[in-house]
Amino acid sequence: MPVLSEKGTGEKVLNDIFAGLEEEGVPFFHIEGAECDVWELGRHAATLSPLDVGIGVGKDGGSAICHIKLARGSPYLFEPASGRTTGQNAARLVKGMPFKKGKGV
């Protein structure tokens, strides 16, 4: 699963997202994108994803989980903070499992 982050996003939140994905057993890769809003990044990540789901991460640590089959402009989940939950929920969107309670759900 692609994780597309805005230039200048902190290591911590990214590592947390990766950890969430790993715990759920979903492979991922990271691309640093332009300065751009998280929704756009998420959408773009989804288009790159063999699993149809991608994550966009902003400088402020907020993140958007997007699915390629959803209409443009609407990320499926928007998680303002915890990277771990973001990673886990993106993985769960692929696995068809209920989401972990994060601030965005």
Added chain:
Amino acid sequence: MPVLSEKGTGEKVLNDIFAGLEEEGVPFFHIEGAECDVWELGRHAATLSPLDVGIGVGKDGGSAICHIKLARGSPYLFEPASGRTTGQNAARLVKGMPFKKGKGV
């Protein structure tokens, strides 16, 4: 679901495939392609498909059902004859239902 047919494919087999898709309730569209082997057509159809599944049909009436997530070069089902079964099985590949017995299964 895209149905990609070789130039010169008969109406009958195409209509049968469309009927099979319709009976199962899966929307479809038709594109006439170049002269080309069905596997190639099927693969290409799959890449065009919002449902990840496409059908390639040859002049001889044979058809290949392809899924975009499968490695290149391997159609999932190869049905030498009955168009109706081809259509139904392509639809069932989308719906997650067991296939109807056709000659290719």
Added chain:
Amino acid sequence: MSQVIAGVDIGNSSTEVALARVDEGKVEFLAQHLTKTTGIKGTVDNVSGIRFALKSAAEKAGISFSDIKKIRVNDAVPVIGDLAMDVISETLITESSMIGHNPDTPGGTGLGIGMTLHLDDLRSNAENGQAYIVVIPAKADYEWAAHMINEAYDRGVKIAGAIAQKDDGVLIYNRLHCKIPIVDEVAYIEKVPLGKQSAVEVALPGHVIRTLSNPYGLATVFGLTPDETRQIAPVARALVGNRSAVVIRTPQGEVVERRIEAGRLILHGRKSRIEVAINDGAEEIMRSIERAGGLINVQGEMGTNVGGMLNGLRQYLSESTGQPFADISIGDLLATDVLIPVSVSGAMAGELSMESGVALASMVKTERMPVERVAQALEKELGIPVEVGGVEAEMAIRGALTTPGTEKPLVILDMGGGSTDAAAVSEGGETISVHLAGAGDMVTMLIDAELALHSRELAEKVKKNPLGKVMSLFHMQLEDGTMLFSESPFPPDVYGRVVIREEKELVPLPVKLSMEKVRAVRRSAKRRVFVTNAIRALAYIVPTKNIRHLSFVVMVGGSALDFEIPQMVTEELGKYGIVAGFANVRGTEGPRNAVATGLVLSVAREVVG
């Protein structure tokens, strides 16, 4: 001379009316309406509901309210039902012998046995030759935890398994040099005693553990004596069906299975007086009721749960009907065994264990209920003559007989909320009737308890609707295994979840419940109440017990609207060659409006006769 009359049926839950034009004995039904009963059945509070139902029916019929020339109200039988539940067994596992646990994403697979050792002590306190289960608190990062374990392992320390507080079992596992089972999400990790023998078992996906759920597996793991094995057996039982588990054993560890004294019932029957303990279970209670030979009254042992429950009910009915306490008796009980999820003391992450209990539905009645008062109030309010009509059971039969394909002799089962009322009419026209405790509300209670929903409202929804499981953004699996596709994506709150498929809405259920489990509980609750009561009703009504002589059983009432209850009764009674199905009152109304229809028909006959 043609005139419009109304039949009014006041039920515990619903008030139903039927409007008809009667002309020299010919009856033409004009409209019907159903509304929620206002207040307690048989009290003056009912009037406002009746008034509303009549108005609505008149509107549907396109007549004016004042065209109604006569109202007949059923002579409501004064019974109310109530429910109670008691846990009768309880597994107590003291803090020193702890069990758990079934997280979504444990790490590794296999069985690990060793001494519990805190992550921080790996460096200082680990001895070579001793195998360890590492205890990893939330504050330890997974990288750090893996690093520490690897360092110890590389030094020669035997690492057999790990228990982690956070959800990072897979993360740690992926970083280890040794491949061990890891159970994570252990909430109360600070309660884990250190330096004790413990075992961690994780099975492959879709499999269940086999060692820690077997008493002799535990005995092998911990080298237990027969006496210790006997003590630890409930722990094994509590772990049956899990994919992963931890057991920590201390010498003082103690497991107690306690039976809670839930009290005794004193059954006053027509044949004899019998005492039975709630703890003996539902089967024994029901057998005792049978042996008592028709209940006259029931008392609950003073100072116990069941005593409190039965007296509270008497008090309530006495107050609401204005009848003396002494005139109020309990005419029937339905007891059912329930399996209730209860939190285990000694659990490490809020585990539940299934404890057995008994649910009771009871039927409280008083000899006379002042329906006349309701009738007078109604007449005064509406200015239309109101009379109290025939016996409720007879009216229900009369209404049910308008169902195509039925004739006398016939039995009706009125499956309501609080009680299942049965009535039979012979070929000659004699009727007999019985009120049985237990109906739709008991089904709801059982579902609520057995799924630990803690919401009657949610349980009611589970009862009334089929389930689905949202499998992806765009498709859902239905109970029968078929897939349903959606044009628009399902919202996040139902994603991956088992949902109740209400007509317009999907209601998510708690995450841990599987569709199979919810369905099984729902169907078994319905069977335990309604199939049981159908058989009980027939046994009462056909005392020879040869119910094969019966031909027609017709179901009416709110619970006959259920999407599976009537079919269950149809199937069960079919085994005895009985034709059973839900009514189709007047060929159009389904299982509703039987009593109201019967009231109208009784007026019509009197007009002719």
Added chain:
Amino acid sequence: MSQVIAGVDIGNSSTEVALARVDEGKVEFLAQHLTKTTGIKGTVDNVSGIRFALKSAAEKAGISFSDIKKIRVNDAVPVIGDLAMDVISETLITESSMIGHNPDTPGGTGLGIGMTLHLDDLRSNAENGQAYIVVIPAKADYEWAAHMINEAYDRGVKIAGAIAQKDDGVLIYNRLHCKIPIVDEVAYIEKVPLGKQSAVEVALPGHVIRTLSNPYGLATVFGLTPDETRQIAPVARALVGNRSAVVIRTPQGEVVERRIEAGRLILHGRKSRIEVAINDGAEEIMRSIERAGGLINVQGEMGTNVGGMLNGLRQYLSESTGQPFADISIGDLLATDVLIPVSVSGAMAGELSMESGVALASMVKTERMPVERVAQALEKELGIPVEVGGVEAEMAIRGALTTPGTEKPLVILDMGGGSTDAAAVSEGGETISVHLAGAGDMVTMLIDAELALHSRELAEKVKKNPLGKVMSLFHMQLEDGTMLFSESPFPPDVYGRVVIREEKELVPLPVKLSMEKVRAVRRSAKRRVFVTNAIRALAYIVPTKNIRHLSFVVMVGGSALDFEIPQMVTEELGKYGIVAGFANVRGTEGPRNAVATGLVLSVAREVVG
């Protein structure tokens, strides 16, 4: 002086050996092996299997075959089990009253009632004012069928529904001007009588039909008299749970529910002689066996199925053991109710209806079986001294007692293929044992019959492995609801199907079976055989029936390896406070090798003693 000895346990299904070095009463186990028994237990054919098992064990132990100095063979109890099944009820629906049917993709939804009319007759014979159900044969193309129906509809003909032979219900529906329910894939459409009243019902996806599965719904639809309703009731019952159905009714239409005479059993018990009909069902048969007070022998009524079955079994055992026919008796029976899918006569597309039947397992025994002959043959072939050892039950107990956490008093349940053997040892060392009919093979038979697999081999696989349902190319749902992801796509033959998850392979099951159904049948079959026999065994062994006095129950044998049977018994017996689990022979062997281990230990004791 140390010497190597071998214990050999010849079972009906498996031959097991244990090799040990015995030195002044000290026993060191070296290896064990299990192989399929060759020939019938207790015959000379067994020798080749024993030889193979001993060789394999010696190899594992790293010793030479000739190092084995003594072989002890169990004094096998001469019992074999066999199985039979009988249908006892049958629903016959004559051709003139036809029912069906549950295709994957019916068209439209709702209920349509009308007269059957062939598509070809729509132009010529349709009358205005009459509603029709159009009958569409395979030769009619869907475009043509839709065109003809639309033409008639536009002319004013009332079209209420349709029945189509091919799978094109949705195609036709999509082309119609009128929205009607269509049931398709009706294979035998040429059998559909024309000009008759009929009804077609299709429910929404994930719902079931409500009108045609209700007798009074059918009565309303067809305007039936009570007598006719009584007759048609089995049709309603056969349709319970369907998503779509057709019912066609002709005045001569007839439905008969017939009970087949399956014969009577004559039970010769220690207390009394009791006759019971197979038709009375399993519960009554088991109660009669209990009342007979310990079976001495059982006869089946001559000229009936059950008579034939029981005599055939006697004959077989007599021939294979060389014992006289008269010396052979039936020592136990286990009867279980089964629901068997049977094709309905009068069905339009090969529908099945669930008929009830009784399955019987029986325990045939002869007083002496010539194990000595086997021992002699073995000694001659191997040139190693062979002796016939102690009583099988005692050996099994001795072996089971090597399980950690066990002590006398103790009960073992040897759950094999043909029989469940139970033995108890008291604190003082007295043993008592019993052979009960019904074990692993009966479970396999029940699964085979109730799922209509028509393959014992497939049923055996269903029994031994958990299920999955392939949901997409890359993921599978497991029984517990979790998802399993696969790197490579699942092959087409398992796509969308319920599969048996064998270790290396996925075996697809027939399309119409749901995971839930297969799981429910599998678990209930195990429960009906093994939980029942566990309770029966304990009741026999503890005649006061107060089985709460027991402490330890240890399961051994092939069926104790099952992934859920031991847990079921653990849970059930846990209710009585009994510690039950599968054995861990010698702390390492699990539930296997108990008898062979016991044989070795008995030699060792004699050497010392």
